[in-house]
Amino acid sequence: MHPTRRHLLTAASAAVLVALLPGCAQTPEKKFEPVVGQAGKDVIWVPTPDEVVQRMLDMAEVKPGERVVDLGSGDGKIAIAAARRGARARGIEYNPDMVALSRRNAREAGVQVDFRQGDIFKEDFREADVVTLYLLPTLNERLRPILLDMKPGTRVTSHQFRMGDWMPDRTDELASREAHLWIVPAKVAGKWNLRVADAQPVPLELSQRYQNVEGHAQVEGNRVPLEQAKLRGSAIRFDLPAGNIGALRFEGTVDPAGRMQGTVTSPAGQRRPFTATRS
Ligand SMILES: C[S@@+](CC[C@H](N)C(=O)[O-])C[C@H]1O[C@@H](n2cnc3c(N)ncnc32)[C@H](O)[C@@H]1O
Incomplete structure (x- = not known):
């Protein structure tokens, strides 16, 4: 049989089935599939490679019980990795589908993470001991005054992007990327x-x-x-x-x-x- 004709027949028999069995008419719930490079509110979604995630958490010396927040948490991988180290991890992400995905990912990883839908420029994260970022240089600079007002000793780590003229305390190169660390200084002037x-x-x-x-x-x-x-x-x-x-x-x-x-x-x-x- 001609392939187009066979296709039409299959479609016709499917239509008959749908008519006979009303339950079949419901479209199955479409599963959200993230796409690397998809639009985000202020920056697209690109996940940080695992090796860089681990290095960022190493540089920040994340300890069990510490509060870690990932700003723009995407699929949740940085916050989940921090929770695996025993941290009280949080993620703030604007895209609600990504928030749902990150919650599923945390469940599958068997860790507790507080993923919240919100705008990183509106949410309050001042209680954090460690802030992780993979945003853009301009966004890091917008966050800078908020970060500098956090308690002295707060560690800020960023994948790839810097913070204007606030030089990092440490920069590591790995996997053709950079990971930076800043330690919020006390105000002594x-x-x-x-x-x-x-x-x-x-x-x-x-x-x-x-x-x-x-x-x-x-x-x-x-x-x-x-x-x-x-x-x-x-x-x-x-x-x-x-x-x-x-x-x-x-x-x-x-x-x-x-x-x-x-x-x-x-x-x-x-x-x-x-x-x-x-x-
Ligand atoms: C480059 S991805 C980084 C994802 C994750 N932090 C990682 O390193 O794997 C940036 C994420 O920030 C989110 N985003 C962009 N603008 C935001 C905003 N104003 N508030 C919260 N999330 C935002 C995007 O949706 C995206 O998931």
Whole structure:
């Protein structure tokens, strides 16, 4: 039989069947199939390769119980991988079909993940310890002020894209991609009074651009620039040159109330506690 004729006959017999059995007339529910490159609200969907997902979570040192949020969570793979490490994982995704898919994927993986439909620029994720991104440079820059306002020490990791002039603390290259890590720095710019044990306070002034810090102290009327100043989350350290005997090394943390405390080590290795308060 001619193939077209056989096809028509098959279609005709199918039509008869549908007429006889009303249940057959219902169209089966169409399963959503994501397509790499499909449109998204602000960026298309392209999944991060598994190897890069693992590296991002390694770089961020995700620990069990920590809150991890993937912004623009797609099929959910980053949040699911974080949940497999014991994290309290969350995903925010605009496309409701992708949200449903990611919930199915989490169920199949046997992990609990809070996938929510929403816009990453409207949802509140400030409680997170780790934020993961695979968006676009412009979107990362739009998120930057929100990220910089998160608690010091929050880790932000991005597949491929940077964050404008906020330089990453670390970049790894793998699988022809880049993975970046930023650690949200404490806010330290301004004037401080530095006290070592019972000695008179020394005025200290710090300026800051993201995690980069510079400053000087007023020691006996002299302006002494700090050296080797470093800020990593709420951990700060700097050297205060002390004439020809070397430098005093200050290592401490900035607490949520904005107080600095730690230990100062003399060139001879003697250690004393120090504090600094805003003046
Ligand atoms: C490049 S994909 C990354 C998916 C996933 N994070 C990964 O790395 O495998 C970006 C995702 O962000 C979603 N998206 C785009 N704009 C968004 C917005 N304003 N709010 C929430 N999700 C958004 C897209 O639908 C897409 O699933």
